[in-house]
Amino acid sequence: MGRRVRPWWLALVASLLLHGSLLGGLEWRLPQWHPPAEPPPFDAQLIAARPPAAPPQPAPLAAPPRTPRVAPAELPAAAETEVAEAAAIAAADLNAAPALRVDEAPAVAPAPVETPPAPVEAPPAAAEAAAPVLNPLPPRLDLQFRVHYGVASGEQTLLWVNEGERYTLTSVAAASGLAGVFYRGRFVQTSRGRITPHGLQPEEFWDQRGDKRSRASFDAVNGSLTLIPAKGAPRHFAYQGDVQDALSLFFQLALTAPPPDGRLTYTVFNGKKLRDYSYEVRGEEILQTALGELRTLHLARVAGDDGRFEAWLAIDRHYLPVRVLRSDEKGGTVELSVKSIGP
Template identity: 30%
Template sequence: MTSVSYYSSRSRPLILLALIVALHYAVIAWLTSHMGESPERSPLPRMVEIELLPALAARPPQPAAPPRERPPPPRPRQPIPPPPAPDLQPAPPVPPAVLEAGLDVAAPVSADTEGATAAGAIAATPAVQPGAAPAAADVQSPAADAAPPPQGGRRYKVDLPPSAGFELDVKRVDPNGTKWNGSAAMRWQSDGSRYKVGLEVGITVLIARVNLLALDSEGSIDDAGIAPQTMREKRRGRSQTATHFNREQRNISFSASEAKVPLLAGAQDKASVPFQLAAIGRADVKQFDGDIDILVGEDKGASVYRFQLAGEEELDTAMGKLQTWRLARPPKPGSYSARLDIWLAPTLGWYPVQIRNTEANGAVTTQTVTRITQLDSTIQ
């Protein structure tokens, strides 16, 4: 074998390897150009500005928060009692000023409060102020004998009006301006020897009527006019009281007190006194020229009401314009602090058609007739 043939046999594998490498490189370059891939270029370095800040002072370690106390476990609930039986006729609460006074149709006589609203039975006005303890002024204390009411006065001729039923509108204005509306119904019956008076007074709270007072009086008729025997009074939230006119013992006694007052001819109670005034006017209007003094029994005592003629007035009522005679009972120091006005209508048989009670604190309650109907005189 010659040297030439020897080297040619040795160089063939190297040439073949170089061709294979070249072919691979060419294929890779072709694929790269056609697939849009190119070697990634390293991004240019960016300029970064760094501002050195002074190191913050190290904060002292804060004390560990004390462990929170766990709230006490909830107390077991008390069993809820069953609700009370519902009232078949629930009524909204009545303000104390109105409820305490009960429209002052039956307020006791006192130097500090309105006592005798003689026509209180019709007047429907509160006289006892909330929180004031009622006390009788013209009567004896329970422990002593009662001083007799003032003696003297005129005897009056009387002519009792016929039996009738009355519907009245009640309006009250409190000292602070609060207004209340209500109604009253009254019955007067007399057969010539006996009589009966009944009265119910209530106010309207929201849309409900609340009955505040029930008052009735019964007795006989004598030469002095109406002669009461018993007056019963029931106010909302209070026990019923009774006033007794004892003809044989000649005194007036009270279930609400131990007082006894000497009985005078012509004495009345709060329900009957407006009709006694009507009987006086019917018999002889000239009797109103002087003072009209009437002893009036109430729930705990009695006092003399002194009425005076205030003049003639025209009233605008639901029954039309009525010509009336106005009788006034001014306040009497030591007995009653309220003013009581009663309007009698001569054209309607001298019936009482309006009654107004003006209290010392400025509260005013007015009852005005809206309807009058004739009733049977038979007394049951």
Template identity: 30%
Template sequence: MRLRLVFSVTALVAAAHWVVLFGNIHLPPITAAFTPDAPQRLHTIWVQPTPAAPPAPQVQAAGQTTPPKPIAPRRPPAAPDAALTAAPAPRATAATPAPPVVETETPAVAADAANAQAMEPAAAPTQPQGPSLQVRNAADMPVTMVLPPDGSALTQHMELRFKVEGFVKGMQYHANAQLQWQTDGHTYQARQSISAFLLGSLEQTSTGLLTPQGLQPLQFVDRRLTKRRTVNLDWTAQQALFEPERTPAPIGPGTQDRLSVFLQLASMLQAMPDLRAPGTRIDIPTLGARRMQIWSFVVEGQAQLELPDGPVPTLRLHRLPQAGDDETAQLWLNPALGYVPVRMHMKESNGDVMDLTLKP
């Protein structure tokens, strides 16, 4: 009996060794617990990888932060708001923390705001408004000035020669003068020179533009012997700047200088016949080399002027003195020459006298 038991045990041990050494049987791991539900749990468990940490926000030049780009959702999101471009943040879970949502202004909205700000008109700088040309008829009613903008009311080119007589500091003198100008439909240049024996020479030049208001000087230069004085007219700033430097003078529409004022009068009377009526008053702001004055001319009427070539019909004007200033002038303008002066008699405040008469 005992022998049979030993033989059986020996046979079983030998069979087990044969199976382990030469068999194709896979035994389950000892630590794995086999249950009927184990295969189902293995098929339903999804292991998601740990999401990478979102990048740190970058600081822009304007002091704003750029939010990290959100993870694209698996399903198409709802239509975004027109004013926002940030995508909706994914729903937070224990495995995937939701990044912060920062609403940013779209480039289109920012561009519209910038364009709207740029289109706002800049505040115009306040500039002093200087005196302007004024015209009144014999009934003291204002007259609107209408002139051709190309300067066609003024002869395009002319050169006049004058005989000059006068007194300087009580001493009589004789001299010759020349007045010439030319225009090209847009600009003008004028020059007047007076030369006298022992007294030297005097020269004035005026350059500028032709506008619907007549001549618009840009520079006036006055030379007396070795002295030179210049006036530059800045129409943007509405100021006259003097050289040598003095306090700037405010200027307004129609401002002239001491040379262009005579050409302005000629073009006005040529283009506007109503101004030739006696009693018409024309106030023109006029710049000299040192200051601004208002030259007021009153039309006195038709006058016959005796010249070396014979009598000439003219229109006579009288320049009124200003308050506290005895400076006056008489002008005789020739209609046949476009109302340019053929004689000028001027008296300064200090008593100096200058009389210019057209030479044949």
């Protein structure tokens, strides 16, 4: 049986190789952990600088809702290191910037004070429309008419008296000739009131036919009319805006000088009740009268329950009526033709 080889020589070979590597300068180290180098010390100095003047700010807006403050949580060690480095950089920037002295601060001009615009006056109410330009009338006018009613005839006088801001209109009619035997007495109407920038404003109206007499009172402030008839209880009427009576309507037309075309609307008291009347202007016409040939403006009331009414206004005679056609309660037609116009 051969000799058995022992492993001792293997251990010898390994020992020789280890010692040879150590003696031959081979360097082999285990990895080691080194702590991070500490940042170099710095010296920070904060200098209070005067904040620059803020430009004029617009009107303050509503402040946003406040966010509740939350207590800061404890930071880990790595986060603390990052915060320290950021603080060091900020301090270095502050040291590099030159400090601003108080006496070197630029002067700030005070913000200009805006002067509020002057208040704009509100325009007048729409109800207060511009007053028309009134046609001037003499202080006194006396118009004489010939009256025709069927086979009967008569005369009528229309007297206008202007006393500054007051006026009085009186109409007196009576039968003449043979008709006076059958139609006795006089028919008298009177209108009194004020002259305003818009024309006539009646305050009282009287109507007397023989021994029967009625009276009406106008209250322009409250827009009401009270009629006290010859018989019966008083009657009350309400109206809006301007109102005329059977006499003042003629001189209201004379003062306002109607245009040659179009329509006019008036609220008129005809002696018994208030009515709204519309008048159609039919243009100019040449009319033969006792005063000669006259240029007239022809008006006609739009058909209604009160029958016919037409008037011719003399353009060159203050737009005064020189001819009138109207129907009465019995359906008869009354015609007025001018005889004279005088002071």
